[in-house]
Amino acid sequence: MSHTIHPHIPNNTAIHFTYRILTLNINGIESHNRIRMLEDFLHRHDIDIVLLQEVTNADVLDVKGYLIIHNVGTLLRGTAILHKINITLNKVERLPTGRGMAAYFGDTCIANIYAPSGTARRTEREDFFNEEVIGLLPINPTNLILAGDFNCVLNTTDCTGQRTCSRALARLVSGLRLTDAWTSGSNRCAYTHYTPTGASRIDRIYISEELTHCKQGAETIAAAFTDHLAVLIRIKLATPMLLRGKGRWNMNASILKETSFQRNFRSSWGEWTDHVKRYPDILHWWVHYVKKKIKILTIREGAEKNADRRRLEEFYYAVIYDIVREPGQQTDKMAKLKSLKAKIVRLNSTYRQRLMLNTAEHDRIDGETPTLHHLLNSRKRQEDRTIYKIRDGNGEIQETSLAILQAFATHYMNAFKSIDVSEGSLDDILKCNIIPIPPELNSALTAPISEDEIKVAISKGKPHKAPGIDGIGLEF
Numbered sequence: 001m002s003h004t005i006h007p008h009i010p011n012n013t014a015i016h017f018t019y020r021i022l023t024l025n026i027n028g029i030e031s032h033n034r035i036r037m038l039e040d041f042l043h044r045h046d047i048d049i050v051l052l053q054e055v056t057n058a059d060v061l062d063v064k065g066y067l068i069i070h071n072v073g074t075l076l077r078g079t080a081i082l083h084k085i086n087i088t089l090n091k092v093e094r095l096p097t098g099r100g101m102a103a104y105f106g107d108t109c110i111a112n113i114y115a116p117s118g119t120a121r122r123t124e125r126e127d128f129f130n131e132e133v134i135g136l137l138p139i140n141p142t143n144l145i146l147a148g149d150f151n152c153v154l155n156t157t158d159c160t161g162q163r164t165c166s167r168a169l170a171r172l173v174s175g176l177r178l179t180d181a182w183t184s185g186s187n188r189c190a191y192t193h194y195t196p197t198g199a200s201r202i203d204r205i206y207i208s209e210e211l212t213h214c215k216q217g218a219e220t221i222a223a224a225f226t227d228h229l230a231v232l233i234r235i236k237l238a239t240p241m242l243l244r245g246k247g248r249w250n251m252n253a254s255i256l257k258e259t260s261f262q263r264n265f266r267s268s269w270g271e272w273t274d275h276v277k278r279y280p281d282i283l284h285w286w287v288h289y290v291k292k293k294i295k296i297l298t299i300r301e302g303a304e305k306n307a308d309r310r311r312l313e314e315f316y317y318a319v320i321y322d323i324v325r326e327p328g329q330q331t332d333k334m335a336k337l338k339s340l341k342a343k344i345v346r347l348n349s350t351y352r353q354r355l356m357l358n359t360a361e362h363d364r365i366d367g368e369t370p371t372l373h374h375l376l377n378s379r380k381r382q383e384d385r386t387i388y389k390i391r392d393g394n395g396e397i398q399e400t401s402l403a404i405l406q407a408f409a410t411h412y413m414n415a416f417k418s419i420d421v422s423e424g425s426l427d428d429i430l431k432c433n434i435i436p437i438p439p440e441l442n443s444a445l446t447a448p449i450s451e452d453e454i455k456v457a458i459s460k461g462k463p464h465k466a467p468g469i470d471g472i473g474l475e476f
Contacts, residue, residue, distance in 0.1 A: 041230075172372055175379075
Protein backbone atom coordinates (compact mmCIF):
# COMPACT_ATOMS: atom_id res chain seq x y z
CA MET A 1 0.00 0.00 0.00
CA SER A 2 1.49 3.33 -1.03
CA HIS A 3 0.70 6.44 1.00
CA THR A 4 0.92 10.05 -0.18
CA ILE A 5 0.69 12.35 2.85
CA HIS A 6 0.76 16.15 2.74
CA PRO A 7 1.48 17.97 6.04
CA HIS A 8 -0.91 20.90 5.46
CA ILE A 9 -4.19 19.69 4.06
CA PRO A 10 -7.38 21.79 3.85
CA ASN A 11 -10.17 20.66 6.17
CA ASN A 12 -12.39 19.57 3.27
CA THR A 13 -9.74 17.37 1.63
CA ALA A 14 -9.09 13.72 2.49
CA ILE A 15 -5.70 12.04 2.40
CA HIS A 16 -5.37 9.77 -0.63
CA PHE A 17 -4.28 6.17 -0.13
CA THR A 18 -3.61 3.87 -3.08
CA TYR A 19 -4.60 0.25 -2.42
CA ARG A 20 -3.89 -2.88 -4.42
CA ILE A 21 -7.00 -5.07 -4.63
CA LEU A 22 -6.83 -8.49 -6.28
CA THR A 23 -9.31 -11.22 -7.22
CA LEU A 24 -8.28 -14.84 -7.85
CA ASN A 25 -9.90 -18.28 -8.15
CA ILE A 26 -7.58 -20.62 -6.20
CA ASN A 27 -9.12 -23.94 -7.37
CA GLY A 28 -9.63 -25.21 -3.83
CA ILE A 29 -5.91 -25.45 -3.00
CA GLU A 30 -5.18 -27.09 0.36
CA SER A 31 -1.61 -28.40 0.19
CA HIS A 32 0.95 -26.67 2.38
CA ASN A 33 3.22 -26.06 -0.59
CA ARG A 34 0.55 -24.26 -2.63
CA ILE A 35 -0.56 -22.17 0.34
CA ARG A 36 3.03 -21.00 0.77
CA MET A 37 3.08 -20.16 -2.94
CA LEU A 38 -0.05 -18.07 -2.42
CA GLU A 39 1.58 -16.31 0.54
CA ASP A 40 4.72 -15.55 -1.47
CA PHE A 41 2.55 -14.31 -4.36
CA LEU A 42 0.67 -11.84 -2.15
CA HIS A 43 3.81 -10.52 -0.48
CA ARG A 44 5.71 -10.21 -3.74
CA HIS A 45 2.97 -8.10 -5.32
CA ASP A 46 2.21 -6.19 -2.09
CA ILE A 47 -1.53 -6.93 -2.20
CA ASP A 48 -3.70 -5.09 0.34
CA ILE A 49 -7.05 -6.84 -0.10
CA VAL A 50 -7.51 -10.26 -1.73
CA LEU A 51 -10.80 -11.72 -2.95
CA LEU A 52 -10.57 -15.51 -3.30
CA GLN A 53 -13.01 -17.91 -4.94
CA GLU A 54 -13.36 -21.70 -4.84
CA VAL A 55 -12.21 -21.90 -1.23
CA THR A 56 -12.72 -25.41 0.16
CA ASN A 57 -10.86 -25.22 3.46
CA ALA A 58 -10.33 -21.84 5.11
CA ASP A 59 -8.30 -23.43 7.94
CA VAL A 60 -5.29 -23.85 5.66
CA LEU A 61 -5.38 -20.25 4.42
CA ASP A 62 -3.00 -19.07 7.13
CA VAL A 63 -1.10 -16.31 5.33
CA LYS A 64 1.45 -14.31 7.31
CA GLY A 65 0.52 -10.64 7.64
CA TYR A 66 -3.11 -11.15 6.60
CA LEU A 67 -6.42 -11.66 8.37
CA ILE A 68 -9.11 -13.81 6.77
CA ILE A 69 -12.89 -13.58 6.55
CA HIS A 70 -14.20 -16.78 4.99
CA ASN A 71 -17.45 -18.23 3.71
CA VAL A 72 -16.93 -21.84 2.65
CA GLY A 73 -20.71 -22.27 2.65
CA THR A 74 -22.98 -25.24 2.17
CA LEU A 75 -21.60 -26.03 -1.31
CA LEU A 76 -18.10 -26.48 0.18
CA ARG A 77 -16.54 -24.36 -2.57
CA GLY A 78 -16.93 -20.84 -1.30
CA THR A 79 -15.26 -17.46 -1.02
CA ALA A 80 -12.87 -15.62 1.28
CA ILE A 81 -11.45 -12.13 1.76
CA LEU A 82 -7.89 -11.69 3.00
CA HIS A 83 -6.68 -8.28 4.10
CA LYS A 84 -3.54 -6.87 5.64
CA ILE A 85 -3.63 -6.67 9.40
CA ASN A 86 -3.49 -2.85 9.36
CA ILE A 87 -6.69 -2.69 7.28
CA THR A 88 -10.12 -2.83 8.92
CA LEU A 89 -13.12 -4.35 7.16
CA ASN A 90 -16.58 -4.35 8.75
CA LYS A 91 -20.27 -5.01 8.11
CA VAL A 92 -19.61 -8.44 6.62
CA GLU A 93 -22.45 -10.15 4.71
CA ARG A 94 -22.40 -13.74 3.43
CA LEU A 95 -24.46 -15.93 1.12
CA PRO A 96 -25.25 -19.31 2.73
CA THR A 97 -24.11 -21.22 -0.36
CA GLY A 98 -20.65 -19.67 -0.02
CA ARG A 99 -20.89 -18.15 -3.49
CA GLY A 100 -20.56 -14.60 -2.29
CA MET A 101 -19.61 -12.31 0.56
CA ALA A 102 -19.14 -8.59 1.06
CA ALA A 103 -17.49 -6.23 3.51
CA TYR A 104 -17.10 -2.49 3.86
CA PHE A 105 -13.76 -0.71 3.72
CA GLY A 106 -14.68 2.72 5.00
CA ASP A 107 -17.54 3.90 2.77
CA THR A 108 -16.71 1.44 -0.01
CA CYS A 109 -18.53 -1.89 -0.31
CA ILE A 110 -16.30 -4.69 -1.64
CA ALA A 111 -18.28 -7.71 -2.90
CA ASN A 112 -16.67 -11.06 -3.76
CA ILE A 113 -18.57 -13.24 -6.27
CA TYR A 114 -18.22 -16.88 -7.36
CA ALA A 115 -21.01 -17.55 -9.86
CA PRO A 116 -22.25 -21.01 -10.97
CA SER A 117 -20.31 -22.24 -14.02
CA GLY A 118 -21.15 -23.96 -17.30
CA THR A 119 -23.85 -23.67 -19.94
CA ALA A 120 -25.90 -26.38 -18.20
CA ARG A 121 -26.31 -24.11 -15.14
CA ARG A 122 -27.40 -21.04 -17.05
CA THR A 123 -30.73 -20.76 -15.18
CA GLU A 124 -29.03 -21.18 -11.81
CA ARG A 125 -26.54 -18.48 -12.75
CA GLU A 126 -29.32 -16.08 -13.82
CA ASP A 127 -31.14 -16.67 -10.51
CA PHE A 128 -27.85 -16.08 -8.69
CA PHE A 129 -27.37 -12.62 -10.22
CA ASN A 130 -31.07 -11.74 -10.11
CA GLU A 131 -31.87 -12.81 -6.53
CA GLU A 132 -28.94 -14.03 -4.41
CA VAL A 133 -26.39 -11.32 -5.11
CA ILE A 134 -28.66 -8.46 -4.01
CA GLY A 135 -28.19 -9.67 -0.42
CA LEU A 136 -24.60 -8.42 -0.67
CA LEU A 137 -25.11 -5.13 -2.48
CA PRO A 138 -25.72 -1.78 -0.75
CA ILE A 139 -29.27 -0.47 -0.98
CA ASN A 140 -28.17 3.15 -0.86
CA PRO A 141 -26.01 4.56 -3.66
CA THR A 142 -22.41 4.23 -2.49
CA ASN A 143 -18.99 3.28 -3.78
CA LEU A 144 -18.93 -0.35 -4.89
CA ILE A 145 -16.24 -2.78 -6.02
CA LEU A 146 -17.78 -5.98 -7.42
CA ALA A 147 -15.18 -8.62 -8.24
CA GLY A 148 -14.66 -12.34 -8.59
CA ASP A 149 -15.16 -15.28 -10.92
CA PHE A 150 -18.36 -14.52 -12.84
CA ASN A 151 -18.17 -17.69 -15.01
CA CYS A 152 -19.71 -15.75 -17.90
CA VAL A 153 -18.87 -12.82 -20.17
CA LEU A 154 -20.75 -9.79 -21.43
CA ASN A 155 -18.77 -9.05 -24.59
CA THR A 156 -17.79 -11.25 -27.56
CA THR A 157 -14.21 -9.99 -27.29
CA ASP A 158 -13.88 -11.54 -23.83
CA CYS A 159 -13.79 -15.13 -25.03
CA THR A 160 -12.95 -17.47 -27.85
CA GLY A 161 -15.16 -20.35 -28.90
CA GLN A 162 -18.58 -20.73 -27.28
CA ARG A 163 -19.75 -17.67 -25.37
CA THR A 164 -21.58 -18.00 -22.03
CA CYS A 165 -23.57 -14.82 -21.36
CA SER A 166 -25.79 -13.56 -18.55
CA ARG A 167 -28.60 -11.07 -19.11
CA ALA A 168 -29.10 -10.68 -15.37
CA LEU A 169 -25.45 -9.72 -14.84
CA ALA A 170 -25.60 -7.28 -17.77
CA ARG A 171 -28.65 -5.66 -16.19
CA LEU A 172 -26.97 -5.53 -12.78
CA VAL A 173 -23.84 -3.87 -14.20
CA SER A 174 -25.87 -1.42 -16.25
CA GLY A 175 -28.39 -0.66 -13.50
CA LEU A 176 -25.71 0.07 -10.90
CA ARG A 177 -23.69 1.98 -13.52
CA LEU A 178 -20.62 -0.14 -12.93
CA THR A 179 -17.52 0.02 -15.12
CA ASP A 180 -15.25 -2.89 -16.00
CA ALA A 181 -11.97 -1.84 -14.37
CA TRP A 182 -9.97 -3.70 -17.01
CA THR A 183 -11.50 -2.34 -20.20
CA SER A 184 -12.05 1.21 -18.96
CA GLY A 185 -9.99 3.42 -21.24
CA SER A 186 -8.46 0.47 -23.08
CA ASN A 187 -9.35 -1.87 -25.90
CA ARG A 188 -6.86 -4.53 -24.85
CA CYS A 189 -8.09 -7.93 -23.73
CA ALA A 190 -6.43 -10.39 -21.38
CA TYR A 191 -8.00 -13.80 -20.85
CA THR A 192 -7.93 -15.11 -17.29
CA HIS A 193 -8.89 -18.76 -17.86
CA TYR A 194 -7.83 -21.23 -20.55
CA THR A 195 -9.42 -24.59 -21.44
CA PRO A 196 -8.83 -27.06 -24.30
CA THR A 197 -11.79 -25.48 -26.13
CA GLY A 198 -10.91 -21.80 -25.73
CA ALA A 199 -10.05 -18.90 -23.47
CA SER A 200 -12.17 -16.37 -21.60
CA ARG A 201 -12.01 -13.37 -19.28
CA ILE A 202 -14.38 -14.67 -16.61
CA ASP A 203 -12.45 -13.09 -13.71
CA ARG A 204 -13.22 -9.38 -13.56
CA ILE A 205 -13.46 -6.34 -11.32
CA TYR A 206 -16.27 -3.80 -11.68
CA ILE A 207 -16.19 -0.39 -10.01
CA SER A 208 -18.87 2.27 -9.52
CA GLU A 209 -18.86 5.54 -11.45
CA GLU A 210 -17.45 7.52 -8.54
CA LEU A 211 -14.37 5.28 -8.41
CA THR A 212 -13.45 5.38 -12.10
CA HIS A 213 -11.32 8.51 -11.67
CA CYS A 214 -9.65 6.90 -8.63
CA LYS A 215 -8.34 3.89 -10.55
CA GLN A 216 -4.58 4.00 -11.04
CA GLY A 217 -4.22 0.91 -13.21
CA ALA A 218 -5.24 -2.70 -13.85
CA GLU A 219 -3.32 -5.82 -14.82
CA THR A 220 -3.49 -9.60 -14.89
CA ILE A 221 -0.89 -11.67 -13.04
CA ALA A 222 -0.09 -15.34 -13.59
CA ALA A 223 -0.24 -17.58 -10.51
CA ALA A 224 1.43 -21.01 -10.76
CA PHE A 225 -0.76 -22.62 -8.07
CA THR A 226 -4.08 -22.23 -9.99
CA ASP A 227 -5.36 -22.37 -13.56
CA HIS A 228 -6.81 -18.84 -13.30
CA LEU A 229 -4.95 -15.58 -13.74
CA ALA A 230 -5.32 -12.98 -11.00
CA VAL A 231 -6.82 -9.56 -11.79
CA LEU A 232 -5.32 -6.61 -9.91
CA ILE A 233 -6.40 -3.00 -9.70
CA ARG A 234 -4.62 -0.12 -8.04
CA ILE A 235 -7.17 2.34 -6.76
CA LYS A 236 -7.32 5.40 -4.53
CA LEU A 237 -9.91 5.10 -1.80
CA ALA A 238 -10.81 7.67 0.85
CA THR A 239 -11.08 10.41 -1.81
CA PRO A 240 -13.23 13.42 -0.82
CA MET A 241 -16.89 12.40 -0.70
CA LEU A 242 -20.06 14.45 -0.66
CA LEU A 243 -21.56 14.02 2.77
CA ARG A 244 -25.20 13.01 2.46
CA GLY A 245 -27.75 12.62 5.22
CA LYS A 246 -29.46 9.32 5.90
CA GLY A 247 -32.69 10.60 4.40
CA ARG A 248 -36.11 10.60 6.01
CA TRP A 249 -36.72 7.74 8.43
CA ASN A 250 -39.56 5.36 7.59
CA MET A 251 -40.87 2.82 10.08
CA ASN A 252 -40.31 -0.81 9.05
CA ALA A 253 -43.82 -2.19 9.63
CA SER A 254 -42.55 -5.75 10.09
CA ILE A 255 -41.20 -4.77 13.53
CA LEU A 256 -44.78 -4.28 14.75
CA LYS A 257 -45.37 -8.04 14.56
CA GLU A 258 -42.43 -8.80 16.85
CA THR A 259 -43.47 -9.99 20.31
CA SER A 260 -40.54 -8.18 21.94
CA PHE A 261 -41.55 -4.86 20.36
CA GLN A 262 -45.17 -5.25 21.45
CA ARG A 263 -44.08 -6.10 25.00
CA ASN A 264 -41.65 -3.16 25.21
CA PHE A 265 -44.22 -0.79 23.71
CA ARG A 266 -46.84 -1.70 26.31
CA SER A 267 -44.27 -1.23 29.06
CA SER A 268 -43.12 2.13 27.67
CA TRP A 269 -46.64 3.40 27.08
CA GLY A 270 -47.40 3.48 30.80
CA GLU A 271 -44.26 5.54 31.40
CA TRP A 272 -45.05 7.92 28.53
CA THR A 273 -48.60 8.63 29.75
CA ASP A 274 -47.16 9.94 33.03
CA HIS A 275 -45.71 12.85 31.05
CA VAL A 276 -49.06 14.15 29.75
CA LYS A 277 -49.31 16.57 32.66
CA ARG A 278 -46.07 18.25 31.59
CA TYR A 279 -47.63 19.47 28.33
CA PRO A 280 -50.42 22.03 27.75
CA ASP A 281 -52.66 19.42 26.07
CA ILE A 282 -52.65 15.87 24.73
CA LEU A 283 -51.85 17.04 21.19
CA HIS A 284 -48.59 18.70 22.26
CA TRP A 285 -47.74 15.61 24.31
CA TRP A 286 -48.31 13.36 21.29
CA VAL A 287 -46.43 15.48 18.74
CA HIS A 288 -43.49 16.66 20.81
CA TYR A 289 -42.94 13.68 23.10
CA VAL A 290 -44.60 10.39 22.16
CA LYS A 291 -43.75 10.40 18.46
CA LYS A 292 -40.06 10.86 19.26
CA LYS A 293 -40.23 8.02 21.79
CA ILE A 294 -41.91 5.72 19.25
CA LYS A 295 -39.16 6.42 16.72
CA ILE A 296 -36.40 5.79 19.28
CA LEU A 297 -38.02 2.56 20.45
CA THR A 298 -38.56 1.30 16.89
CA ILE A 299 -34.98 2.07 15.82
CA ARG A 300 -33.58 0.41 18.94
CA GLU A 301 -35.71 -2.69 18.47
CA GLY A 302 -34.69 -2.89 14.81
CA ALA A 303 -31.00 -2.56 15.69
CA GLU A 304 -31.25 -5.27 18.35
CA LYS A 305 -33.14 -7.54 15.98
CA ASN A 306 -30.47 -7.04 13.31
CA ALA A 307 -27.71 -7.72 15.84
CA ASP A 308 -29.48 -10.92 16.92
CA ARG A 309 -29.80 -11.92 13.27
CA ARG A 310 -26.08 -11.42 12.70
CA ARG A 311 -25.14 -13.38 15.84
CA LEU A 312 -27.42 -16.28 14.90
CA GLU A 313 -26.15 -16.19 11.33
CA GLU A 314 -22.53 -16.29 12.55
CA PHE A 315 -23.45 -19.28 14.73
CA TYR A 316 -24.99 -21.12 11.76
CA TYR A 317 -21.89 -20.44 9.66
CA ALA A 318 -19.68 -21.75 12.47
CA VAL A 319 -21.78 -24.93 12.60
CA ILE A 320 -21.49 -25.27 8.81
CA TYR A 321 -17.74 -25.09 9.06
CA ASP A 322 -17.65 -27.63 11.91
CA ILE A 323 -19.67 -30.03 9.75
CA VAL A 324 -17.30 -29.49 6.83
CA ARG A 325 -14.27 -30.34 8.98
CA GLU A 326 -15.68 -33.36 10.83
CA PRO A 327 -15.15 -36.88 9.42
CA GLY A 328 -18.11 -38.71 7.98
CA GLN A 329 -20.06 -39.56 4.85
CA GLN A 330 -20.55 -36.76 2.36
CA THR A 331 -24.24 -37.59 1.94
CA ASP A 332 -24.87 -37.16 5.68
CA LYS A 333 -23.05 -33.83 5.65
CA MET A 334 -25.02 -32.51 2.71
CA ALA A 335 -28.35 -33.15 4.48
CA LYS A 336 -27.20 -31.15 7.53
CA LEU A 337 -25.77 -28.38 5.37
CA LYS A 338 -29.00 -28.12 3.39
CA SER A 339 -30.97 -27.68 6.63
CA LEU A 340 -28.59 -24.96 7.86
CA LYS A 341 -28.75 -23.17 4.50
CA ALA A 342 -32.55 -23.08 4.74
CA LYS A 343 -32.33 -21.52 8.23
CA ILE A 344 -29.94 -18.80 7.02
CA VAL A 345 -32.16 -18.05 4.03
CA ARG A 346 -35.18 -17.66 6.35
CA LEU A 347 -33.17 -15.33 8.59
CA ASN A 348 -32.26 -13.12 5.65
CA SER A 349 -35.65 -13.13 3.95
CA THR A 350 -37.16 -10.78 6.54
CA TYR A 351 -34.05 -8.61 6.58
CA ARG A 352 -34.07 -8.27 2.78
CA GLN A 353 -37.66 -7.02 2.88
CA ARG A 354 -36.18 -3.61 3.82
CA LEU A 355 -35.68 -3.19 0.08
CA MET A 356 -39.45 -2.82 -0.26
CA LEU A 357 -39.56 0.29 1.96
CA ASN A 358 -38.21 2.45 -0.85
CA THR A 359 -39.91 0.72 -3.79
CA ALA A 360 -42.70 2.37 -5.77
CA GLU A 361 -46.19 1.00 -5.13
CA HIS A 362 -46.69 -0.26 -8.69
CA ASP A 363 -43.44 -2.25 -8.40
CA ARG A 364 -44.32 -3.91 -5.09
CA ILE A 365 -46.48 -6.90 -4.21
CA ASP A 366 -46.93 -7.86 -0.55
CA GLY A 367 -44.98 -11.00 0.29
CA GLU A 368 -42.93 -10.78 -2.90
CA THR A 369 -39.27 -11.85 -2.70
CA PRO A 370 -36.94 -8.89 -3.36
CA THR A 371 -34.95 -9.21 -6.59
CA LEU A 372 -32.47 -7.21 -8.63
CA HIS A 373 -35.45 -5.34 -10.10
CA HIS A 374 -36.40 -3.97 -6.66
CA LEU A 375 -32.82 -3.09 -5.76
CA LEU A 376 -32.28 -1.09 -8.95
CA ASN A 377 -35.64 0.70 -8.60
CA SER A 378 -34.96 1.53 -4.96
CA ARG A 379 -31.53 2.98 -5.75
CA LYS A 380 -32.90 4.94 -8.71
CA ARG A 381 -35.59 6.52 -6.52
CA GLN A 382 -32.96 7.55 -3.98
CA GLU A 383 -30.65 8.97 -6.64
CA ASP A 384 -33.53 10.90 -8.23
CA ARG A 385 -34.28 12.49 -4.86
CA THR A 386 -30.67 13.44 -4.15
CA ILE A 387 -29.54 16.97 -5.01
CA TYR A 388 -25.94 16.92 -6.17
CA LYS A 389 -25.58 20.58 -7.21
CA ILE A 390 -27.63 23.77 -7.27
CA ARG A 391 -27.28 27.39 -8.35
CA ASP A 392 -27.57 29.71 -5.35
CA GLY A 393 -29.09 33.18 -5.15
CA ASN A 394 -25.86 34.74 -6.43
CA GLY A 395 -25.85 32.52 -9.52
CA GLU A 396 -22.94 30.38 -8.28
CA ILE A 397 -22.93 26.56 -8.54
CA GLN A 398 -22.76 24.83 -5.13
CA GLU A 399 -21.82 21.13 -4.88
CA THR A 400 -20.86 20.43 -1.26
CA SER A 401 -23.51 19.31 1.22
CA LEU A 402 -22.96 22.27 3.54
CA ALA A 403 -23.16 24.82 0.72
CA ILE A 404 -26.32 23.21 -0.73
CA LEU A 405 -28.03 23.26 2.67
CA GLN A 406 -26.98 26.88 3.25
CA ALA A 407 -28.31 27.93 -0.17
CA PHE A 408 -31.71 26.37 0.56
CA ALA A 409 -31.86 27.91 4.02
CA THR A 410 -31.00 31.36 2.65
CA HIS A 411 -33.55 31.08 -0.17
CA TYR A 412 -36.44 30.12 2.12
CA MET A 413 -35.53 32.65 4.80
CA ASN A 414 -35.75 35.35 2.13
CA ALA A 415 -38.91 33.88 0.62
CA PHE A 416 -40.83 33.67 3.89
CA LYS A 417 -39.49 36.63 5.86
CA SER A 418 -42.05 39.06 7.19
CA ILE A 419 -43.27 41.79 4.87
CA ASP A 420 -44.82 45.15 5.62
CA VAL A 421 -48.61 45.19 5.33
CA SER A 422 -50.60 48.38 5.03
CA GLU A 423 -53.41 48.94 7.48
CA GLY A 424 -56.78 47.93 6.17
CA SER A 425 -55.36 45.37 3.68
CA LEU A 426 -57.09 42.47 5.40
CA ASP A 427 -60.40 44.32 5.37
CA ASP A 428 -60.00 44.91 1.62
CA ILE A 429 -59.32 41.23 1.03
CA LEU A 430 -62.42 40.18 2.99
CA LYS A 431 -64.55 42.41 0.77
CA CYS A 432 -63.59 40.45 -2.39
CA ASN A 433 -66.85 38.52 -2.71
CA ILE A 434 -65.91 35.80 -0.19
CA ILE A 435 -69.07 33.77 0.40
CA PRO A 436 -69.77 32.91 4.08
CA ILE A 437 -70.13 29.21 4.96
CA PRO A 438 -73.82 28.27 5.54
CA PRO A 439 -74.65 27.42 9.17
CA GLU A 440 -75.52 23.76 8.40
CA LEU A 441 -72.14 23.18 6.68
CA ASN A 442 -70.31 25.06 9.38
CA SER A 443 -71.74 22.69 11.99
CA ALA A 444 -70.51 19.66 10.03
CA LEU A 445 -67.05 21.17 9.63
CA THR A 446 -66.66 22.04 13.29
CA ALA A 447 -68.04 18.74 14.63
CA PRO A 448 -65.48 16.49 16.45
CA ILE A 449 -63.73 13.91 14.25
CA SER A 450 -65.12 10.44 14.96
CA GLU A 451 -63.18 7.19 15.33
CA ASP A 452 -64.91 5.81 12.24
CA GLU A 453 -63.71 8.78 10.16
CA ILE A 454 -60.16 8.17 11.37
CA LYS A 455 -60.37 4.47 10.48
CA VAL A 456 -61.68 5.28 7.00
CA ALA A 457 -58.84 7.76 6.42
CA ILE A 458 -56.19 5.29 7.57
CA SER A 459 -57.65 2.38 5.59
CA LYS A 460 -57.22 4.38 2.36
CA GLY A 461 -53.45 4.46 2.86
CA LYS A 462 -51.01 2.13 1.14
CA PRO A 463 -48.81 -0.45 2.93
CA HIS A 464 -45.33 0.68 4.03
CA LYS A 465 -46.37 4.33 3.78
CA ALA A 466 -45.98 7.08 6.39
CA PRO A 467 -48.55 9.90 6.09
CA GLY A 468 -46.30 12.46 7.78
CA ILE A 469 -42.68 13.56 8.12
CA ASP A 470 -42.43 11.66 11.43
CA GLY A 471 -42.04 8.42 9.44
CA ILE A 472 -44.56 6.47 11.53
CA GLY A 473 -46.36 4.06 9.22
CA LEU A 474 -50.07 3.55 8.69
CA GLU A 475 -49.74 -0.03 10.00
CA PHE A 476 -48.85 1.43 13.40
